[in-house]
Amino acid sequence: MEAPEKPSNERERQQAVDATRLVGSAPEERFDRLTRLARDLFGVEIALVTLVDRDRQWFKSCQGLDADETPRSVSFCGHAILESRTLVVENALEDRRFADNPLVVGAPNIRFYAGAPLHSPDGYRLGTLCIIDPRPRTFSPEDGRKLRDLADCVEREIAASERDRYHQALEALARLQTDSAGTPWQTLNAGLRLGADYLRLPFGIISQIERNLYRVATQVSPPETLEDGQTFDFRHTYCEITLAADGIMVIDHMAESEYASHPCYRDFQLESYIGMPLTVAGKPYGTLNFSSPEPRKPNGFSRWDRDFLVLLTGWVERVLDRWYADQSLDWLRRMEMAMARAQGAYISDQDRASVFDGLLADLLDLTGCPQGFIGEVLRDAAGQPCMKTYASTQTDRASPGCAPALHASTYGFPGLEALIDDVIRTEAAVLAGETANDGQRSGQGGANGYLGLPIHHGDRLMGVVGLANKSSGFTWEIAGQLKPLLRTIGQLIEAERGEAAKREAEDTLRNSESRLRALFELSPVGIALIDFDSDRFLDVNDAVLSSSGHSRSELQRTAMRDITPDRYTDRDAEEYRALLSEGHFGPYEKELLHRDGHAYPVMTHSVLVEDQGGGRVIWRIVEDITERKRLARLQREFISTVSHELRTPLTALSGSLKLIDQGVVGELPRKGAEMIALAYRNSERLVALINDLLDMEKLVAGKMTFRMASVSVDELLQAVVQENQAYANRFDVQIVLDNRAPGVTLLTDEMRFGQVMANLLSNAAKFSPARGRVEVRVDALGDRLRVAVSDQGPGIPDEFRSRIFSAFAQADSSDTRSKGGTGLGLAICRELVERMEGRIDFESEPGRGATFHFELPGLDAGEGERSHG
Structure with missing residues (x-):
């Protein structure tokens, strides 16, 4: 007897067998129907659907044999899977491979065998559809064609198993979407595990990419390989290829692809990869990707794999969108409270040191950072920068006088000298430890746990904020989010400068005027003073400059109509008539033109006043509502999603209640009938509400035809x-x-x-x-x-x-x-x-x-x- 050899691709073939998840599964009529047909068609005693497992051949369907499996070493099917053509043994006693086989010399006394190999969707030979008889017999080419046709039917059922597994994975993903237990990141990690299991790949990553920094937001991986929060050079990851492709990126065998020279392949030897870009809150975020050190052979990733990744990517984006919306709202709330506290404390004439101490405490709380300082940048007599500390977490705070700005160790932060130097020289944020490239300057702290931020008032550098020793590191996103608070600090420093100068040279009245000007400048909402007759800007605060992108001098040479789209001409004329007749107008939503040409939404409220010379001046609130409208859009999308998910079951429920209410199931007790009628009326109200919500969403989104x-x-x-x-x-x-x-x-x-x-x-x-x-x-x-x-x-x-x-x-x-x-x-x-x-x-x-x-x-x-x- 000859034991069957194992194919040269046995490891990949076994992975394909495991992927079917059929070995050990319960009998299924769809397979039994085909083995019954095979036994009847060929007039044999035994017909089997076999899967050749590691050390056995296992019967998914068995007709005429009282067994579930036989050892692989004595199996005829072990020989059959060595080739794609049908193996035919017309008389086993005359075949040296099988003449002394236990299954030939003993029960079931095999003489005739014909086995057509069964292939996976990937092309691997999984097992056979075979027919067996205790009598020798001939097997014509026509018989071979018929057996192959039946085997093709079995292969389609195996492929249907892949489809069923795809649907099961989608159901599991749907359950994750409705499961509110756990944090968003726990939910995302569960989705990654589902994806890695479905795709049969050991590595799954949701990455966040900023400039050239690739950060592992969350991941699933073999033990001691990856960690959440781990960072890499973005250019040394396959995600660089994915973002350049701007769609799904699939690599079946990296060594045989055009990307074989990519640094990621040289560093990590990942042979197969599938990934897609992630867009969160309307902006590029990173990627969702899965990979393996094993190639995807022979046929690569399937259509089901690609479709599943597209759906999983959409699900990940929705989870991140909701999380970012919640985080943004919380961040904005905390930011507004911090600015309001500082402005209120300053206006109420509290101790100035406590105002800046409170601002630093809010900065550290917002960023989750343990240490930091706020300093004002001044110039000495020689024009060299020096720094005055307003607030610091160090107990050995420097004296109220100035010290050279480039000696930050004076303030208890050794190692930050170069970072502060870069902030002052570039007047831009510096993330210490970022590799110097693409014209970006680098700090010398050695890790991205250090962040230097410039404080501006208008177009002037007022000071520096230094944040140190954040264990999880800073991102450029955090630096951008802090700009409103930095603007408030700059306004306070400017106001403090003004206060100090006026205390020396001006009387109480002039001090009061300065305070009023500070109020004007400190407002987080835009304020513009406009000449009624010429429509030209007289003055604007920093919030207007920040929203519009214009400088103060540019706006003071401009009329309001110059930055207003033409479609508001009639409404603006109505505003001017109302100001003349009633003295005020608004609130009124419109759009203004940014310096770069794009339109952004604002909410305006205007009041007509007279200045000391009798001239008419419009005092106009100009609130930038871009973020508010973005969050409202996310809310509408959430309501639309929930409404679509509720409408189908609710319609069915309402219909059932109506039938019961009409007596289809028989007469109900009086109280029961009243409750059913009440439930039906309320279900109708819910259906109407959902229909109205969907109509409203279509109208607002411009999707209604x-x-x-x-x-x-x-x-x-x-x-x-x-x-x-x-x-x-x-x-x-x-x-x-x-x-x-x-x-x-x-x-x-x-x-x-x-x-x-x-x-x-x-x-x-x-x-x-x-x-x-x-x-x-x-x-x-x-x-x-x-x-x-x-x-x-x-x-x-x-x-x-x-x-x-x-x-x-x-x-x-x-x-x-x-x-x-x-x-x-x-x-x-x-x-x-x-x-x-x-x-x-x-x-x-x-x-x-x-x-x-x-x-x-x-x-x-x-x-x-x-x-x-």
Whole structure:
């Protein structure tokens, strides 16, 4: 007897067998059906689906044999997997390989054997579909073709197992997404483990990349190989290739690829790699990648592998987006509190040392750093820099006088001399320990636990912040996030300089004026003084300069209209009229043009005042709301995701409750019927809320498509009234079309027009008294058409008028309100009307009903259809 040899690729072949996860699994009808067919088709006693495992051949499906496995050393299939063609033994007693085989000389007394190899999707031979008989027999080429056809069917079922494993992995990922236990990083690590297990790769990494620094944010890896927080030169990682590719990067065998000379391959000998870039909060973040020192042979990564990585990347980005949104909100809150505390302490004339001590404490708390200082940079008589310390964590703080700036050890921070030198000379942040490259200057601290930051006021260097010994290291992102607080410190240093000078030369009145100027400069919200007649800037504070990118001198040569997009011309004219008549205007959201040309959103509020000479000056608050709108977008995306996930199960639940309420399952006890009816009504409210949320999200995101066409106004309004009368009947209210518009046509989206009318008519019916009347009127106003809906209800309360078209706004927002609704209807109406180039408004007198009206542009009947998104 000859024991079968092992294939030359036995290790990779065994990995493919393990990847099927079929060895040891329960019987499955999809395989048993094929072995039954094989036994009947060929008239043999035994038919098997075998998988050749390490030391055995295991039967996934077995017909005619009472066994689960046999040793690999005596198996016919061990020989069959050595070639791709079917192995045929017509009489085992005449074949020297098998003549004395225990399975031939003993039970089951094999004489005839034919085994067609089964291949994995990667091309490895896993086992066979074989037929066995105790009688010798011939096996024609036609028989071989039939057996091969059946084997192909078995291979498709094995491939389906891969598909099933893919779906199981997606289900596991979905469970992770809904599991709120643990921190976001624990959740991400669990997702990495799922990905590494599915892809059968030992290394999985979520990386964060800043400039040329590659940091392991979280990872899964064999013991004692990688650690969270570990850093590498970005240029020595495969992620450099991934980001350059700007999509999924797949390398099956690095040694045979165009990247064989890459430093990462030379350093770590990783043969296979699959990765994708990560985008978080709209900006490049790093990569999600998996790798192995083993090549992916013979067929490389499969379509399932690529699809899974794309889905896993999207999941990782969503988790990081939510985490970053939460972190950003918390950071902004803490930053604003720190600035408010410092400004409040300064304005209240507290001890100046305690103000700066408090600022340093807030800086250390925000960054998680144990040591640091705040110093003012001055110049001596020779023009050389020297530094005055305002706050320090060292107890041996230097005397109030100045010392040379380049001798930081004077302040208890040996090793930071070169870092402070670089900050002063470059007037830019310096991360100590970063390799000097690409024109970036390097500190000499030897680790990225040291950070030097310049303090500016306007375009002048005012001082330096030094932060030291942060165990987890600093990032350039942290340096950027601290800019608002550094700006406040610069303002305070400037104010302190001014205070010191004025204490020597000015009286109390001049000191008060300085304090007022300090208030103007210290405000974290932009303030601009504008000449009413010329619209030119008279003065601006640093917050305006920071948001706009302009210098103070540039803005003082500019008019407000020069940095305002043309589409706001009419609204700005309305603002000036309101300032003349009422003295104030706003708040009003608009966009301004940054120095580099891009538009950024602001919220403005203007007040008209007179200066001492009788000139008219606009005092205008200009708040940059870029971050607020980004966070609002993340909130909308989260609401949209949740709404989509809830709608399907909730619709099914509502339908089931309706059937029960209608008696489909039989008559219910009275109390049970009442509870079912209550549950059904509330489920309907939830469905309406989710539908409104999704509509609102589409409108805000610009994803809702409008199909504009010329339609008959008269026919359209009659249809709308008829469709909504059934709803009005529930409130015993009659809808009346007050006048007709025969022959008038309108360019509109018929469905969206109907949606606006349905919202207005349902509101009017709900708030009308029983046996009331809702009137619909249409009027031509030049080239526009005005449609009005009037009710006889209680009218709009004065305190609710300003927010009536806001999302989730309701005049009665209590839990016990008598009128239902989601609070989104009028907000959706406004968005729909404005997207159709119209406008909507209302008129109301408390106790005398309300009239909501909207205007849309008219169109001649002969004009064709057009659509827009």
